[in-house]
Amino acid sequence: MKTVVLLYSLVFSGLTVFFIQQKSLEQSLEDGAEIYQDFCVQCHLDQGQGVANAFPPLAKSDFLKNQLELSLKGVKYGMRGPIEVNGKNYDGVMVAQGLDDQEVADVMNYVLSNWGNQLERPITAAQVADIQN
Protein backbone atom coordinates (compact mmCIF):
# COMPACT_ATOMS: atom_id res chain seq x y z
CA MET A 1 0.00 0.00 0.00
CA LYS A 2 2.74 2.41 0.98
CA THR A 3 4.49 1.72 -2.31
CA VAL A 4 1.33 2.45 -4.27
CA VAL A 5 0.82 5.76 -2.48
CA LEU A 6 4.43 6.68 -3.02
CA LEU A 7 4.25 5.73 -6.68
CA TYR A 8 1.00 7.60 -7.10
CA SER A 9 2.36 10.76 -5.51
CA LEU A 10 5.53 10.50 -7.54
CA VAL A 11 3.62 10.23 -10.80
CA PHE A 12 1.24 12.99 -9.75
CA SER A 13 4.00 15.41 -8.80
CA GLY A 14 5.87 14.48 -11.97
CA LEU A 15 2.83 15.33 -14.09
CA THR A 16 2.28 18.55 -12.15
CA VAL A 17 5.82 19.64 -12.86
CA PHE A 18 5.36 18.65 -16.49
CA PHE A 19 2.22 20.69 -16.96
CA ILE A 20 2.88 23.71 -14.78
CA GLN A 21 6.58 24.40 -15.04
CA GLN A 22 7.64 26.50 -17.96
CA LYS A 23 10.41 25.58 -20.27
CA SER A 24 13.75 26.00 -18.49
CA LEU A 25 15.73 29.12 -19.37
CA GLU A 26 18.56 26.89 -20.56
CA GLN A 27 16.26 25.14 -23.03
CA SER A 28 14.69 28.44 -24.08
CA LEU A 29 18.13 29.88 -24.87
CA GLU A 30 19.08 26.82 -26.85
CA ASP A 31 15.86 26.92 -28.90
CA GLY A 32 16.16 30.68 -29.22
CA ALA A 33 19.63 30.36 -30.73
CA GLU A 34 18.29 28.01 -33.40
CA ILE A 35 15.36 30.30 -34.18
CA TYR A 36 17.74 33.26 -34.42
CA GLN A 37 19.89 31.42 -36.98
CA ASP A 38 16.81 30.50 -39.01
CA PHE A 39 14.72 33.67 -38.92
CA CYS A 40 16.81 36.66 -37.87
CA VAL A 41 20.45 36.29 -38.84
CA GLN A 42 20.01 37.28 -42.50
CA CYS A 43 19.31 40.89 -41.56
CA HIS A 44 20.51 41.36 -37.98
CA LEU A 45 23.68 39.27 -38.55
CA ASP A 46 25.51 36.80 -36.40
CA GLN A 47 26.49 39.07 -33.52
CA GLY A 48 23.35 41.20 -33.68
CA GLN A 49 25.36 43.95 -35.33
CA GLY A 50 22.68 44.78 -37.92
CA VAL A 51 23.41 46.66 -41.16
CA ALA A 52 24.09 50.41 -41.15
CA ASN A 53 21.10 52.50 -42.28
CA ALA A 54 19.02 49.40 -42.99
CA PHE A 55 18.60 46.93 -40.14
CA PRO A 56 18.99 48.10 -36.54
CA PRO A 57 21.55 46.39 -34.30
CA LEU A 58 20.36 44.03 -31.59
CA ALA A 59 23.73 44.16 -29.81
CA LYS A 60 23.89 46.54 -26.81
CA SER A 61 20.56 47.85 -27.99
CA ASP A 62 18.99 50.68 -26.02
CA PHE A 63 15.74 50.02 -27.88
CA LEU A 64 15.52 46.46 -26.53
CA LYS A 65 16.32 47.76 -23.05
CA ASN A 66 13.85 50.65 -23.01
CA GLN A 67 11.12 49.31 -25.31
CA LEU A 68 10.87 45.66 -24.40
CA GLU A 69 7.09 45.46 -24.83
CA LEU A 70 7.28 47.11 -28.26
CA SER A 71 10.16 44.83 -29.22
CA LEU A 72 8.18 41.72 -28.32
CA LYS A 73 5.18 43.08 -30.20
CA GLY A 74 7.42 43.69 -33.20
CA VAL A 75 8.71 40.13 -33.24
CA LYS A 76 5.18 38.75 -32.79
CA TYR A 77 3.24 40.93 -35.23
CA GLY A 78 5.90 42.77 -37.22
CA MET A 79 6.77 46.46 -37.04
CA ARG A 80 7.27 49.41 -39.36
CA GLY A 81 8.19 53.05 -39.38
CA PRO A 82 10.86 55.24 -37.86
CA ILE A 83 12.68 54.12 -34.72
CA GLU A 84 15.90 55.26 -33.07
CA VAL A 85 18.39 52.64 -31.92
CA ASN A 86 21.65 53.56 -30.23
CA GLY A 87 21.43 57.11 -31.54
CA LYS A 88 20.78 56.15 -35.16
CA ASN A 89 17.52 56.36 -37.10
CA TYR A 90 15.95 53.48 -38.98
CA ASP A 91 12.81 53.52 -41.07
CA GLY A 92 12.02 50.08 -42.38
CA VAL A 93 9.66 47.17 -42.21
CA MET A 94 10.04 43.90 -40.33
CA VAL A 95 7.21 41.55 -41.20
CA ALA A 96 5.83 38.96 -38.80
CA GLN A 97 7.84 35.75 -39.06
CA GLY A 98 5.04 33.38 -38.10
CA LEU A 99 6.62 32.42 -34.77
CA ASP A 100 4.37 31.11 -31.99
CA ASP A 101 4.39 32.69 -28.52
CA GLN A 102 6.94 30.26 -27.11
CA GLU A 103 9.25 30.82 -30.08
CA VAL A 104 9.00 34.61 -29.67
CA ALA A 105 9.93 34.19 -25.98
CA ASP A 106 12.81 31.85 -26.83
CA VAL A 107 14.40 34.09 -29.44
CA MET A 108 14.00 37.19 -27.28
CA ASN A 109 15.58 35.39 -24.30
CA TYR A 110 18.48 34.48 -26.58
CA VAL A 111 18.92 38.02 -27.90
CA LEU A 112 18.65 39.59 -24.45
CA SER A 113 21.21 37.15 -23.07
CA ASN A 114 23.84 37.99 -25.66
CA TRP A 115 25.92 40.75 -27.21
CA GLY A 116 25.93 43.11 -24.24
CA ASN A 117 22.17 43.06 -23.64
CA GLN A 118 20.66 42.21 -20.26
CA LEU A 119 17.95 39.68 -19.60
CA GLU A 120 16.49 40.99 -16.36
CA ARG A 121 13.62 38.53 -16.21
CA PRO A 122 13.15 35.60 -18.62
CA ILE A 123 10.37 36.17 -21.16
CA THR A 124 7.60 33.56 -21.00
CA ALA A 125 5.16 32.35 -23.62
CA ALA A 126 2.31 33.54 -21.39
CA GLN A 127 3.79 37.04 -21.40
CA VAL A 128 3.98 37.02 -25.20
CA ALA A 129 0.43 35.66 -25.43
CA ASP A 130 -0.82 38.75 -23.57
CA ILE A 131 0.62 41.13 -26.13
CA GLN A 132 -2.09 42.37 -28.45
CA ASN A 133 -1.60 43.94 -31.85
Added chain:
Amino acid sequence: MNKHIILVCTFLGSTALSCAQENTPKIETPENPNYTHEVVVEGIDIPWGMDFISSDDLLVTEKSGTIYRVRNRQKETVSGLPEAYVRGQGGLLDVALHPDFDNNQTIYFTISMTLTGDEGGNTALYSAVLNDLSLSEVSLLYKAEPNTKKGQHWGSRIVFDKEGHLYFSVGDRGNRDVNPQDLQRDGGKVYRLNLDGSIPADNPFVDTEGAKTAIYSYGHRNPQGIAIHPETGAIWETEHGPRGGDEINIIRPGINYGWPKITYGINYSGTTITDDKSLPGMEQPLYYWIPSIGPSGTAFSSSDRYDGWKGNLFVGSLAFEYLERLVIENNQVVKREKLLPGIGRVRNVEEGPDGYLYVGVEGKGVLKIVPKE
Protein backbone atom coordinates in the same frame (compact mmCIF):
# COMPACT_ATOMS: atom_id res chain seq x y z
CA MET B 1 53.28 46.26 -48.17
CA ASN B 2 50.73 43.91 -46.63
CA LYS B 3 50.80 46.02 -43.48
CA HIS B 4 49.95 49.05 -45.56
CA ILE B 5 47.02 47.34 -47.21
CA ILE B 6 45.65 46.29 -43.82
CA LEU B 7 46.18 49.78 -42.50
CA VAL B 8 44.29 51.26 -45.42
CA CYS B 9 41.48 48.77 -44.93
CA THR B 10 41.20 49.64 -41.25
CA PHE B 11 41.42 53.32 -42.03
CA LEU B 12 38.52 53.04 -44.48
CA GLY B 13 36.48 51.39 -41.78
CA SER B 14 36.06 48.09 -43.56
CA THR B 15 37.28 44.86 -42.13
CA ALA B 16 40.43 43.32 -43.45
CA LEU B 17 38.36 40.30 -44.43
CA SER B 18 35.95 42.09 -46.75
CA CYS B 19 38.77 44.14 -48.16
CA ALA B 20 40.80 41.08 -48.96
CA GLN B 21 38.00 39.12 -50.52
CA GLU B 22 35.73 41.58 -52.31
CA ASN B 23 35.05 40.20 -55.73
CA THR B 24 35.63 42.20 -58.89
CA PRO B 25 34.48 44.17 -60.79
CA LYS B 26 34.00 46.74 -58.06
CA ILE B 27 30.55 48.27 -58.00
CA GLU B 28 30.23 51.84 -59.29
CA THR B 29 27.63 54.43 -58.38
CA PRO B 30 26.94 56.93 -61.17
CA GLU B 31 27.36 60.53 -59.99
CA ASN B 32 24.72 61.89 -62.30
CA PRO B 33 22.16 59.15 -62.79
CA ASN B 34 20.42 59.27 -66.18
CA TYR B 35 17.23 57.82 -64.75
CA THR B 36 14.63 58.56 -62.11
CA HIS B 37 11.68 56.59 -60.76
CA GLU B 38 7.91 56.81 -60.40
CA VAL B 39 5.64 55.00 -57.98
CA VAL B 40 3.31 52.52 -59.69
CA VAL B 41 1.62 51.19 -56.57
CA GLU B 42 2.15 51.82 -52.87
CA GLY B 43 1.34 50.04 -49.64
CA ILE B 44 2.71 46.56 -50.29
CA ASP B 45 5.06 45.31 -47.56
CA ILE B 46 6.80 42.58 -49.55
CA PRO B 47 5.99 42.76 -53.27
CA TRP B 48 7.38 39.30 -53.98
CA GLY B 49 6.31 38.59 -57.52
CA MET B 50 4.70 40.45 -60.41
CA ASP B 51 3.61 39.91 -63.97
CA PHE B 52 1.95 42.07 -66.57
CA ILE B 53 -1.43 41.64 -68.25
CA SER B 54 -0.67 44.93 -70.00
CA SER B 55 1.52 47.91 -69.20
CA ASP B 56 -1.23 49.41 -67.01
CA ASP B 57 -2.57 46.16 -65.61
CA LEU B 58 -0.36 43.93 -63.48
CA LEU B 59 -0.57 41.28 -60.81
CA VAL B 60 1.57 41.74 -57.71
CA THR B 61 1.93 39.25 -54.87
CA GLU B 62 2.22 40.34 -51.26
CA LYS B 63 4.20 37.71 -49.34
CA SER B 64 1.72 37.58 -46.47
CA GLY B 65 -0.78 35.96 -48.86
CA THR B 66 -2.52 38.40 -51.21
CA ILE B 67 -2.51 38.80 -54.98
CA TYR B 68 -3.24 42.38 -56.00
CA ARG B 69 -4.46 43.38 -59.44
CA VAL B 70 -3.11 46.85 -60.13
CA ARG B 71 -4.92 48.76 -62.87
CA ASN B 72 -3.98 52.33 -63.62
CA ARG B 73 -2.02 52.43 -60.37
CA GLN B 74 -4.96 51.34 -58.16
CA LYS B 75 -4.68 48.02 -56.37
CA GLU B 76 -7.54 45.60 -55.70
CA THR B 77 -7.42 42.22 -53.96
CA VAL B 78 -7.86 39.05 -56.00
CA SER B 79 -9.95 36.45 -54.14
CA GLY B 80 -9.86 32.66 -54.22
CA LEU B 81 -6.24 32.07 -53.22
CA PRO B 82 -5.43 29.16 -50.88
CA GLU B 83 -4.22 30.29 -47.45
CA ALA B 84 -0.44 30.46 -47.33
CA TYR B 85 1.69 28.97 -44.54
CA VAL B 86 3.45 32.21 -43.66
CA ARG B 87 6.66 31.53 -41.77
CA GLY B 88 10.11 33.06 -42.06
CA GLN B 89 10.90 33.57 -45.73
CA GLY B 90 7.81 31.62 -46.75
CA GLY B 91 4.38 32.79 -47.85
CA LEU B 92 2.94 33.75 -51.21
CA LEU B 93 5.90 33.98 -53.56
CA ASP B 94 5.96 34.40 -57.35
CA VAL B 95 3.15 34.87 -59.86
CA ALA B 96 3.38 34.43 -63.65
CA LEU B 97 0.91 34.61 -66.53
CA HIS B 98 0.53 31.56 -68.75
CA PRO B 99 2.27 32.26 -72.09
CA ASP B 100 -1.20 32.12 -73.70
CA PHE B 101 -2.93 34.11 -70.95
CA ASP B 102 -4.81 36.27 -73.47
CA ASN B 103 -6.76 33.19 -74.54
CA ASN B 104 -6.95 31.10 -71.36
CA GLN B 105 -6.66 33.66 -68.51
CA THR B 106 -4.46 31.18 -66.67
CA ILE B 107 -1.89 32.20 -64.08
CA TYR B 108 0.65 30.27 -62.02
CA PHE B 109 1.85 31.03 -58.52
CA THR B 110 4.22 29.54 -55.94
CA ILE B 111 3.14 29.52 -52.32
CA SER B 112 4.23 27.98 -49.01
CA MET B 113 1.69 25.36 -47.99
CA THR B 114 1.15 22.65 -45.40
CA LEU B 115 -1.61 20.63 -47.17
CA THR B 116 -0.99 17.17 -45.74
CA GLY B 117 1.77 15.47 -43.80
CA ASP B 118 3.96 16.87 -41.05
CA GLU B 119 3.69 20.21 -39.33
CA GLY B 120 5.32 23.04 -41.20
CA GLY B 121 5.30 23.65 -44.91
CA ASN B 122 7.05 23.53 -48.24
CA THR B 123 6.82 25.31 -51.58
CA ALA B 124 3.86 24.49 -53.86
CA LEU B 125 3.10 25.46 -57.45
CA TYR B 126 -0.51 26.15 -58.47
CA SER B 127 -2.34 27.19 -61.60
CA ALA B 128 -5.64 29.05 -61.60
CA VAL B 129 -7.93 30.95 -63.96
CA LEU B 130 -8.22 34.68 -63.31
CA ASN B 131 -11.69 36.15 -63.78
CA ASP B 132 -11.31 39.89 -63.23
CA LEU B 133 -10.75 39.82 -59.44
CA SER B 134 -11.26 36.20 -58.52
CA LEU B 135 -9.53 32.88 -59.12
CA SER B 136 -11.26 29.70 -60.23
CA GLU B 137 -10.01 26.23 -61.16
CA VAL B 138 -7.25 26.53 -58.56
CA SER B 139 -5.12 23.44 -59.21
CA LEU B 140 -2.11 22.10 -57.34
CA LEU B 141 0.60 21.20 -59.88
CA TYR B 142 3.51 20.41 -57.57
CA LYS B 143 4.13 20.28 -53.84
CA ALA B 144 7.67 19.96 -52.50
CA GLU B 145 8.02 17.50 -49.62
CA PRO B 146 8.46 17.03 -46.74
CA ASN B 147 6.97 19.81 -44.64
CA THR B 148 9.31 21.49 -42.16
CA LYS B 149 8.96 24.32 -39.65
CA LYS B 150 12.23 25.84 -40.88
CA GLY B 151 11.74 29.41 -42.01
CA GLN B 152 14.49 29.45 -44.62
CA HIS B 153 14.91 28.99 -48.31
CA TRP B 154 11.66 28.38 -50.16
CA GLY B 155 12.82 29.96 -53.46
CA SER B 156 10.88 30.79 -55.64
CA ARG B 157 10.52 32.13 -59.17
CA ILE B 158 8.54 30.95 -62.20
CA VAL B 159 9.61 31.39 -65.85
CA PHE B 160 8.72 29.82 -69.22
CA ASP B 161 10.70 28.82 -72.27
CA LYS B 162 9.33 29.03 -75.79
CA GLU B 163 8.90 25.24 -76.05
CA GLY B 164 5.97 24.95 -73.66
CA HIS B 165 7.80 24.38 -70.38
CA LEU B 166 7.49 26.03 -67.01
CA TYR B 167 10.47 26.31 -64.66
CA PHE B 168 10.28 27.07 -60.96
CA SER B 169 12.71 26.98 -58.06
CA VAL B 170 12.65 25.73 -54.48
CA GLY B 171 15.42 26.51 -51.97
CA ASP B 172 17.09 23.99 -49.67
CA ARG B 173 14.50 24.58 -46.89
CA GLY B 174 17.15 25.03 -44.23
CA ASN B 175 18.38 21.46 -44.62
CA ARG B 176 21.48 21.99 -46.69
CA ASP B 177 23.30 18.78 -45.84
CA VAL B 178 20.36 16.60 -46.86
CA ASN B 179 18.28 18.17 -49.63
CA PRO B 180 20.25 19.89 -52.41
CA GLN B 181 22.47 16.95 -53.46
CA ASP B 182 19.76 14.27 -53.20
CA LEU B 183 17.73 13.72 -56.37
CA GLN B 184 15.19 11.70 -54.38
CA ARG B 185 14.35 14.74 -52.26
CA ASP B 186 12.85 18.12 -52.98
CA GLY B 187 14.63 21.35 -52.11
CA GLY B 188 17.66 23.06 -53.60
CA LYS B 189 16.33 22.39 -57.10
CA VAL B 190 15.11 24.03 -60.27
CA TYR B 191 12.13 22.11 -61.67
CA ARG B 192 10.71 21.81 -65.19
CA LEU B 193 7.10 20.93 -65.96
CA ASN B 194 4.81 21.05 -68.97
CA LEU B 195 2.28 23.86 -68.79
CA ASP B 196 -0.42 21.41 -67.59
CA GLY B 197 1.82 20.32 -64.71
CA SER B 198 2.86 16.99 -66.23
CA ILE B 199 6.51 15.92 -66.32
CA PRO B 200 8.24 16.41 -69.68
CA ALA B 201 9.36 13.09 -71.14
CA ASP B 202 12.84 14.47 -71.80
CA ASN B 203 13.50 15.79 -68.29
CA PRO B 204 17.06 14.86 -67.26
CA PHE B 205 16.20 12.44 -64.45
CA VAL B 206 13.12 10.64 -65.81
CA ASP B 207 15.15 7.43 -66.07
CA THR B 208 17.01 7.81 -62.77
CA GLU B 209 15.64 5.36 -60.25
CA GLY B 210 13.95 6.99 -57.29
CA ALA B 211 14.62 10.52 -58.53
CA LYS B 212 12.02 13.27 -58.43
CA THR B 213 11.50 13.47 -62.17
CA ALA B 214 10.43 17.13 -62.18
CA ILE B 215 14.00 18.10 -61.27
CA TYR B 216 15.86 19.99 -63.99
CA SER B 217 18.99 21.06 -62.04
CA TYR B 218 20.19 20.65 -58.45
CA GLY B 219 22.71 21.70 -55.84
CA HIS B 220 21.09 25.11 -55.30
CA ARG B 221 20.82 27.01 -52.01
CA ASN B 222 18.03 29.52 -52.46
CA PRO B 223 17.18 30.63 -56.00
CA GLN B 224 15.09 33.79 -55.77
CA GLY B 225 15.76 35.15 -59.24
CA ILE B 226 15.27 33.56 -62.67
CA ALA B 227 15.13 35.30 -66.03
CA ILE B 228 15.12 34.10 -69.62
CA HIS B 229 17.84 35.72 -71.72
CA PRO B 230 16.03 37.74 -74.40
CA GLU B 231 18.35 36.64 -77.22
CA THR B 232 19.72 33.21 -76.33
CA GLY B 233 16.66 31.94 -74.45
CA ALA B 234 18.99 30.59 -71.74
CA ILE B 235 17.74 30.39 -68.15
CA TRP B 236 19.70 32.76 -65.92
CA GLU B 237 19.36 32.23 -62.19
CA THR B 238 20.52 34.14 -59.14
CA GLU B 239 20.68 32.52 -55.74
CA HIS B 240 21.50 33.52 -52.21
CA GLY B 241 24.77 32.19 -50.89
CA PRO B 242 25.59 32.05 -47.21
CA ARG B 243 27.93 34.89 -46.08
CA GLY B 244 29.50 35.65 -49.44
CA GLY B 245 28.98 33.40 -52.41
CA ASP B 246 25.71 34.67 -53.85
CA GLU B 247 25.71 33.34 -57.40
CA ILE B 248 24.64 33.86 -60.97
CA ASN B 249 24.22 30.58 -62.85
CA ILE B 250 23.04 29.61 -66.30
CA ILE B 251 20.71 26.69 -65.70
CA ARG B 252 21.20 23.63 -67.88
CA PRO B 253 19.50 20.23 -67.62
CA GLY B 254 20.89 17.69 -65.17
CA ILE B 255 23.64 19.95 -63.89
CA ASN B 256 24.77 19.96 -60.25
CA TYR B 257 25.51 23.51 -59.10
CA GLY B 258 27.36 22.24 -56.05
CA TRP B 259 25.67 23.54 -52.89
CA PRO B 260 26.81 22.80 -50.20
CA LYS B 261 29.74 20.73 -51.46
CA ILE B 262 31.30 23.75 -53.13
CA THR B 263 30.73 27.43 -52.39
CA TYR B 264 32.56 30.75 -52.32
CA GLY B 265 30.73 31.65 -49.11
CA ILE B 266 31.13 30.91 -45.41
CA ASN B 267 28.65 30.56 -42.54
CA TYR B 268 27.12 33.74 -41.09
CA SER B 269 29.21 33.04 -38.00
CA GLY B 270 32.41 33.17 -40.06
CA THR B 271 33.08 29.43 -39.81
CA THR B 272 33.86 27.35 -42.88
CA ILE B 273 31.21 25.33 -44.73
CA THR B 274 33.67 23.60 -47.04
CA ASP B 275 37.20 24.27 -48.22
CA ASP B 276 36.17 23.34 -51.76
CA LYS B 277 35.36 26.00 -54.28
CA SER B 278 35.31 23.55 -57.14
CA LEU B 279 34.91 19.81 -57.53
CA PRO B 280 34.63 17.53 -60.56
CA GLY B 281 31.07 17.17 -61.80
CA MET B 282 29.93 20.39 -60.19
CA GLU B 283 29.29 23.58 -62.12
CA GLN B 284 31.05 26.85 -61.34
CA PRO B 285 28.89 29.95 -61.06
CA LEU B 286 29.03 32.45 -63.90
CA TYR B 287 29.62 35.07 -61.21
CA TYR B 288 29.67 35.21 -57.42
CA TRP B 289 29.19 38.16 -55.13
CA ILE B 290 31.48 38.82 -52.18
CA PRO B 291 30.22 40.41 -50.06
CA SER B 292 26.69 39.04 -50.42
CA ILE B 293 24.22 41.51 -51.87
CA GLY B 294 21.20 39.28 -51.07
CA PRO B 295 19.96 38.83 -54.66
CA SER B 296 16.21 38.56 -55.13
CA GLY B 297 14.53 39.10 -58.47
CA THR B 298 16.36 39.17 -61.79
CA ALA B 299 15.50 40.61 -65.19
CA PHE B 300 17.13 41.47 -68.49
CA SER B 301 16.50 44.74 -70.25
CA SER B 302 15.62 43.94 -73.85
CA SER B 303 14.20 47.29 -74.93
CA ASP B 304 15.69 50.55 -76.18
CA ARG B 305 14.05 52.56 -73.39
CA TYR B 306 17.33 53.17 -71.56
CA ASP B 307 20.53 54.41 -73.09
CA GLY B 308 23.14 51.63 -72.95
CA TRP B 309 21.17 49.19 -70.82
CA LYS B 310 19.95 46.81 -73.51
CA GLY B 311 21.07 43.24 -72.78
CA ASN B 312 22.15 44.10 -69.23
CA LEU B 313 21.12 42.00 -66.25
CA PHE B 314 19.34 43.64 -63.31
CA VAL B 315 19.35 42.09 -59.84
CA GLY B 316 17.66 43.32 -56.68
CA SER B 317 19.76 43.62 -53.52
CA LEU B 318 17.99 42.89 -50.26
CA ALA B 319 21.05 43.37 -48.08
CA PHE B 320 22.32 46.69 -49.42
CA GLU B 321 19.00 48.06 -50.66
CA TYR B 322 19.64 48.93 -54.30
CA LEU B 323 19.15 47.57 -57.81
CA GLU B 324 22.30 46.23 -59.45
CA ARG B 325 22.98 46.64 -63.17
CA LEU B 326 25.44 44.11 -64.56
CA VAL B 327 27.06 44.45 -67.96
CA ILE B 328 27.91 41.03 -69.32
CA GLU B 329 30.21 40.29 -72.23
CA ASN B 330 30.92 36.72 -73.36
CA ASN B 331 29.35 35.39 -70.13
CA GLN B 332 31.67 37.53 -68.00
CA VAL B 333 30.50 40.29 -65.70
CA VAL B 334 32.55 43.29 -66.84
CA LYS B 335 30.78 46.12 -65.02
CA ARG B 336 28.53 46.50 -62.00
CA GLU B 337 26.54 49.61 -61.22
CA LYS B 338 24.39 50.63 -58.27
CA LEU B 339 20.96 51.97 -59.21
CA LEU B 340 18.38 53.41 -56.80
CA PRO B 341 20.88 53.48 -53.88
CA GLY B 342 19.21 53.25 -50.48
CA ILE B 343 15.77 52.69 -52.00
CA GLY B 344 14.92 49.82 -49.62
CA ARG B 345 15.10 46.04 -49.83
CA VAL B 346 14.68 45.28 -53.54
CA ARG B 347 12.62 42.11 -53.73
CA ASN B 348 11.92 41.87 -57.42
CA VAL B 349 12.58 43.37 -60.83
CA GLU B 350 10.73 42.71 -64.09
CA GLU B 351 10.65 44.21 -67.56
CA GLY B 352 7.14 45.35 -68.49
CA PRO B 353 5.57 44.92 -71.92
CA ASP B 354 6.31 48.63 -72.45
CA GLY B 355 10.05 47.90 -72.07
CA TYR B 356 10.41 49.77 -68.77
CA LEU B 357 11.90 48.13 -65.69
CA TYR B 358 9.58 47.70 -62.72
CA VAL B 359 11.04 47.19 -59.26
CA GLY B 360 9.36 45.68 -56.18
CA VAL B 361 10.67 47.38 -53.02
CA GLU B 362 9.82 46.21 -49.51
CA GLY B 363 7.79 48.61 -47.41
CA LYS B 364 7.00 50.63 -50.52
CA GLY B 365 5.45 48.78 -53.43
CA VAL B 366 6.30 48.83 -57.13
CA LEU B 367 8.40 51.52 -58.79
CA LYS B 368 9.03 52.17 -62.47
CA ILE B 369 12.44 53.32 -63.66
CA VAL B 370 12.17 56.12 -66.19
CA PRO B 371 15.02 57.68 -68.17
CA LYS B 372 15.67 61.37 -67.60
CA GLU B 373 14.78 63.59 -70.54
